[in-house]
Structures are given as C-alpha cells and as structure tokens.
Amino acid sequence: MTRQEHLSYFIRLHRTGLTVTLLCALIVLYPFVQDNPYTLGLSNLVAIHVIVVLGLNLFIGYAGQISLGHAAFFGLGAYGSAIGTVTYELSPWPTLFGVAVLVALLALIIGVPTLRLSGHYLAMATLGFNLVVYTVLQQWDEVTGGVSGFYGIPSLAIGSFAFDDEVRFHYLVWGMALLSLLLCLNLVRSGVGRGLAALAGDETAAAALGVNTQISKVKVFVLSAVLASVAGSLYAHCYNYISPASFDIFVSTDLVIMVVIGGMGSIWGSLFGATLITLLPEWVDVFESYKDFVHGGILVLVLMFLPQGFVTGLVDLVKTRQALRRSRHAAS
Amino acid sequence: MLHLDALSKQFGGLPALSDVTFRVPQGQITALIGPNGAGKSTLINCITGVLTPTRGSISLGLQEISTQPSHAISRLGVARTFQNLKLFERLSVLDNVLAGLNNEAGSSLIMALLRLPYLRHRERQLKLRALEALDRFGLADKADWPAGVMAYGDKKRLELARATVSQPQLILLDEPVAGLNATETLAVEQQLRRLRQEGQTLLLVEHDMELVMGLADQVVVLDSGCVIAWGTPDEVQRNPRVLEAYLGSVEATA
Ligand SMILES: Nc1ncnc2c1ncn2[C@@H]1O[C@H](COP(=O)(O)OP(=O)(O)OP(=O)(O)O)[C@@H](O)[C@H]1O
Ligand SMILES: [Mg+2]
Numbered sequence: 345m346t347r348q349e350h351l352s353y354f355i356r357l358h359r360t361g362l363t364v365t366l367l368c369a370l371i372v373l374y375p376f377v378q379d380n381p382y383t384l385g386l387s388n389l390v391a392i393h394v395i396v397v398l399g400l401n402l403f404i405g406y407a408g409q410i411s412l413g414h415a416a417f418f419g420l421g422a423y424g425s426a427i428g429t430v431t432y433e434l435s436p437w438p439t440l441f442g443v444a445v446l447v448a449l450l451a452l453i454i455g456v457p458t459l460r461l462s463g464h465y466l467a468m469a470t471l472g473f474n475l476v477v478y479t480v481l482q483q484w485d486e487v488t489g490g491v492s493g494f495y496g497i498p499s500l501a502i503g504s505f506a507f508d509d510e511v512r513f514h515y516l517v518w519g520m521a522l523l524s525l526l527l528c529l530n531l532v533r534s535g536v537g538r539g540l541a542a543l544a545g546d547e548t549a550a551a552a553l554g555v556n557t558q559i560s561k562v563k564v565f566v567l568s569a570v571l572a573s574v575a576g577s578l579y580a581h582c583y584n585y586i587s588p589a590s591f592d593i594f595v596s597t598d599l600v601i602m603v604v605i606g607g608m609g610s611i612w613g614s615l616f617g618a619t620l621i622t623l624l625p626e627w628v629d630v631f632e633s634y635k636d637f638v639h640g641g642i643l644v645l646v647l648m649f650l651p652q653g654f655v656t657g658l659v660d661l662v663k664t665r666q667a668l669r670r671s672r673h674a675a676s
Numbered sequence: 677m678l679h680l681d682a683l684s685k686q687f688g689g690l691p692a693l694s695d696v697t698f699r700v701p702q703g704q705i706t707a708l709i710g711p712n713g714a715g716k717s718t719l720i721n722c723i724t725g726v727l728t729p730t731r732g733s734i735s736l737g738l739q740e741i742s743t744q745p746s747h748a749i750s751r752l753g754v755a756r757t758f759q760n761l762k763l764f765e766r767l768s769v770l771d772n773v774l775a776g777l778n779n780e781a782g783s784s785l786i787m788a789l790l791r792l793p794y795l796r797h798r799e800r801q802l803k804l805r806a807l808e809a810l811d812r813f814g815l816a817d818k819a820d821w822p823a824g825v826m827a828y829g830d831k832k833r834l835e836l837a838r839a840t841v842s843q844p845q846l847i848l849l850d851e852p853v854a855g856l857n858a859t860e861t862l863a864v865e866q867q868l869r870r871l872r873q874e875g876q877t878l879l880l881v882e883h884d885m886e887l888v889m890g891l892a893d894q895v896v897v898l899d900s901g902c903v904i905a906w907g908t909p910d911e912v913q914r915n916p917r918v919l920e921a922y923l924g925s926v927e928a929t930a
Contacts (some may be wrong), residue, residue: 363832388841458815527789527790528789530788530789530790530791530915531788531789533787533791533799534781534782534787534788534791534795534799535774535778535780535781535782535783535788535795535799535802536781536783536784536785536787537779537788538767538771538774538775538778538781539775539778539781539783541764541766541767541771542764542775542778545764545765545766545767546762546763546764548726548746548758548762549758549762549763549764550764550775551725551726551745551746551747551750552724552746552750552755552756553750553752553755553776553779553838554725554751554778554779555778556745556746556747556783557747563785564785567785567789619681638698651907658831660766660822663822663825664822664824664825667818667821667825668825669901
C-alpha cells in the first residue's frame with residue numbers, strides 16, 4: 345500500500361471516531377469565533393432539536409413507524425421541569441431525570457396499544473395525543489399558566505456554576521446533544537440496532553429472525569419519548585419561559601420534517617435536518633412568513649426524489665454506484 | 677424433530693391445508709412438493725408463526741409451537757427463506773447475514789446504547805461468523821454492498837446464508853433454486869448437501885424434480901392442501917396418485 349492508501353484506509357476505518365472528534369472540536373471552539381448571543385441562542389435551539397430528532401429518527405427510520413406527536417413529549421418534559429422546579433421547588437437535575445422517567449412510563453402506556461396500529465392510524469393516534477396534551481397545557485391555567493405561559497424557570501447549574509448565559513448554555517446543550525448522538529450511534533451499530541433496521545426493512549423477515557417486532561417498536565418509542573422529554577427540560581431551563589405554542593402539532597410536523605430531510609435512519613442526517621430546518625427561517629425572510637408552505641414543499645421534493653431522505657438518499661446513491669462500479673471492474 | 681399433526685389452515689372458509697400430518701426427521705432432508713397452490717408456502721408460514729393454523733398441532737421436539745409468535749419460534753432454532761425474497765435491501769450484505777445471528781446478539785436496548793466492552797467483543801465474533809458464512813456462499817467480496825443492488829442469483833444465496841448462519845435446529849427453504857440457472861442450481865445443491873453432512877435438518881419446498889429426487893431422504897407430496905403421498909423419492913415417483921396430480925396439473929397449465 346502507498347502512504348495515500350494507508351491514509352484513506354485509516355480514515356475509512358475510523359470515520360465515525362474522526363467525525364465525532366471533529367464535531368467535538370467544533371462545539372468547543374464555536375463560542376470563541378461566534379459571540380453574538382442571538383446566534384448562539386439559535387445554535388442552542390438547534391442542539392435541543394437535534395436531541396429530539398435523534399430519537400424520532402430512530403423511531404421513524406429504524407423502527408419504520410410514524411409519530412406526529414413528539415412535540416407533546418417535548419412539551420411534557422418542559423412543563424414537567426417547570427412545574428417541578430418552580431411550583432414544587434425541586435432541584436432541576438433530579439427533576440429533569442424524574443420527569444424523563446414519568447414520560448417514559450406514559451410513552452409505554454400509550455405505545456403498547458397504539459403501536460399495534462400502523463401507518464395512518466398510528467399517525468392519527470399520535471396526533472390526537474399531541475392535541476390532548478396541547479389542550480391541557482393551554483386550559484389548565486392554575487398549573488401551567490395557560491396561554492400566557494410559564495415564567496421564572498430557574499437555570500440549570502452544576503454546583504455554583506449556573507448555565508445562565510448563551511455561552512454556558514451552549515456547552516451544556518451541545519454536550520447533551522453529543523452524548524445523545526454517541527448513544528444513538530452505539531445503538532445503531534449494535535445487534536439491537538440491526539434488529540430495528542431489519543424491522544424497518546421487512547417485518548415478516550425480521551420476526552422470522554427472532555426480532556420481537558412489537559416490543560422493539562415500543563422500546564424505541566419510549567427511548568424517543570425520553571430524549572424528547574430531556575430536550576424539553578433543557579429548553580425550559582434555557583429560555584426560563586415556556587408557552588403551549590412551542591409544543592403544538594405544527595412543531596411535531598416540523599420535527600418529522602427534520603427527520604425526513606436528514607434522512608430516515610441516519611444519525612448524522614438528524615444533525616443536518618435539525619440544523620437546516622431550525623435555521624432556514626432565519627436565513628431567508630420569506631421562509632419566516634411562509635414557513636409551513638416552504639417546509640411542506642421541501643418535504644414533497646425530498647420524498648419525490650430521495651424518498652429515504654436527503655442524507656440517507658445520497659449515501660444510498662453513493663453506495664449503489666460504488667458497488668456497481670466495482671462489479672463492472674470485476675467483470676472486465 | 678418436527679411433527680405436524682392434523683394441521684389445517686383456512687382462509688375465510690377456504691381450506692388451504694387439510695389435516696396435514698407428517699414428520700421431519702432430524703439430520704435429513706425432507707422435500708415437500710406439490711403443484712402450484714397446493715399449500716406448501718402456507719405450511720411453512722404456519723410452522724414459522726407467520727400464519728396461525730386453524731386447527732391441529734405443530735411440535736418441535738417436545739414443544740408445541742403452533743400458537744407461538746414468529747420471533748419465539750425463531751428463538752427455538754427454526755430458520756427459513758422466503759419464496760419471494762425478503763432481504764433487507766438497504767442493509768449491507770454483511771448486515772443481512774448478521775441479522776441472521778440476531779438471537780445471539782443480545783436484545784437489551786440499554787446495553788446497546790452503552791456499547792459495553794463485552795458487547796463489542798461479541799459483535800466482533802458474530803462478524804467473523806457472518807463473514808465465514810458469506811465466504812461459504814461465495815459472497816465474501818460483496819460484503820459491503822447494499823443487498824438490494826445484487827443480482828437475483830446472489831440474493832437467493834444471501835437468503836440461504838442468512839437462514840443458515842446461526843446453525844438452527846431446523847431450516848425451512850421455500851424454493852431455493854427457483855429462477856436460478858443450471859450452474860447456480862448446482863452450487864445451491866452442493867450447499868444443501870453440505871448442510872446435511874453437517875447434520876442440519878432441512879425441509880425443502882421445491883418444484884425442481886431433478887434436485888428433489890437427487891437430494892431428498894424423503895418426499896411429502898401435497899395436493900390441494902392434502903398429503904397425497906409420502907416416502908422415499910423412488911416410492912413417491914412410482915405412486916399413481918402423484919403422477920395423476922402432476923399430470924393433471926400439467927394438463928391444466930398446458
Ligand atoms: N394470505 C392468504 N389469504 C388467502 N388465501 C391465501 C393466502 N395465502 C395463500 N392463499 C391460498 O392458499 C392456497 C395455497 O397457497 P400457497 O402459496 O401455500 O401455495 P404453494 O403450494 O406455495 O404454491 P406455489 O408453488 O405457487 O408457491 C392458494 O390457493 C392461495 O391462493
Ligand atoms: Mg409457494
């Protein structure tokens with residue numbers, strides 16, 4: 345092998361590790377080159393979305409299911425932390441984890457009956473769940489603050505170090521996003537992840553190989569709900585204020601769009617999808633006012649031309665072309 | 677090994693299997709033949725829990741499996757291929773075979789999220805076994821291809837590799853050489869012989885008579901959901917009811 349071949353082999357072998365390292369470096373350095381609080385705040389929102397989208401992507405892309413209700417889990421995490429820390433004066437970190445456990449239980453209770461449904465029915469059931477949660481958040485004034493929202497949520501802190509400005513919060517949320525990313529990468533590279541991918545590919549064949557399709561779907565649903573809840577708690581502590589509008593069904597569809605743009609079953613794609621859809625309205629004013637149309641349009645285009653989603657679709661294309669090129673080599 | 681007793685399956689009142697009774701002895705190749713629509717695939721689907729039988733029993737060793745779900749039957753060591761390929765097209769060839777080792781890969785979500793060292797170690801071992809299986813079926817050089825890109829003959833062999841890699845107790849093959857050319861058929865035949873040599877138990881559904889008669893230890897003939905004959909290949913070939921069923925179907929299709 346030449347040196348160049350050695351290098352490219354090394355890169356290929358360690359591509360996941362290298363990409364993670366690169367991402368780490370970017371995260372650490374970003375506040376040094378970008379100190380505009382508004383921009384940092386946006387990037388923090390991206391990180392929060394990344395956490396939700398990672399889980400949702402496992403559910404949609406790996407388990408092959410659909411949820412139009414993940415903003416509800418996101419909202420329950422946010423309100424859970426808000427109510428726990430303000431109304432009951434509990435400390436933020438244990439509240440964050442406690443709420444995540446409660447949301448996990450709720451997802452389990454919802455998941456067991458609804459995941460027997462498929463396709464449109466599942467979409468309707470999760471949408472219905474989101475509507476119920478949204479209505480409760482809006483109507484139950486004395487607990488949630490109703491439409492005017494919930495104020496005065498404390499910041500998270502480790503010891504006396506409070507995550508109370510954009511830069512500090514940057515390290516917290518991106519650290520959590522990176523952690524979620526690593527966990528998800530672990531999962532998809534394991535036997536469990538392969539079982540899930542098999543499930544998304546062909547349920548009958550997956551079951552014939554011993555994958556308990558029902559339980560697998562419920563597990564991933566619960567995992568995705570937990571990630572959404574944690575992201576919600578972070579959101580509440582980051583903005584110190586939340587209102588029901590941040591957790592309505594349009595947010596749920598935006599989350600699905602992030603998954604689809606990024607690519608079904610692509611962990612790295614989740615990063616891309618969440619970034620693009622969060623930042624798009626900021627970059628171009630038109631998107632701000634016609635957000636729903638633009639998102640819908642992007643969705644249709646991607647599904648028409650790259651039905652597996654943007655990143656996954658491109659990766660599939662490349663892999664297919666490589667395979668075909670090699671078989672032509674072998675034939676000649 | 678496998679014992680079917682008065683197994684019946686109806687689809688909305690129409691019988692697809694009626695009182696099917698036979699045994700699949702350990703370490704042998706049992707062939708299941710019959711004209712199109714005889715109920716062969718339905719039988720395999722009943723054994724593997726894809727369909728629930730209407731009546732009758734299916735026992736594997738001493739266990740009754742007719743009421744168990746697919747994944748539980750797989751965990752008892754029953755593997756299969758599908759008449760119309762069911763590969764995971766977007767996964768790599770290697771991952772398809774690794775999926776065949778699913779029952780040994782561990783199913784704890786939490787362990788998988790944490791990727792503990794013992795899990796990594798096991799993953800490496802499974803990978804070696806999967807590569808070995810690919811090598812055996814002549815697919816090693818395509819390990820990182822997406823399965824969907826492969827030629828039909830390769831896909832058929834990949835399904836075989838996926839079904840056999842875990843060395844299950846019982847392997848059910850639904851037309852493993854359908855659509856293959858003579859060379860490819862011969863290669864598959866050699867693989868099946870080798871599996872028998874290794875002591876695997878096979879139930880082989882096949883239309884290719886030459887393959888069946890040359891390979892099977894015993895043959896069960898199904899027609900319109902009923903077992904009309906069973907015995908050694910020679911006995912079955914001389915059975916007048918079998919000839920009638922086949923000639924009848926030949927006339928019907930001609
Ligand atoms: N899911 C189903 N619903 C209704 N009828 C079915 C179903 N599956 C099979 N059948 C019917 O049961 C009968 C047996 O079908 P089966 O596929 O088992 O035949 P086969 O012996 O495998 O035929 P072939 O050689 O063509 O594969 C056929 O008449 C078929 O139409
Ligand atoms: Mg059939």
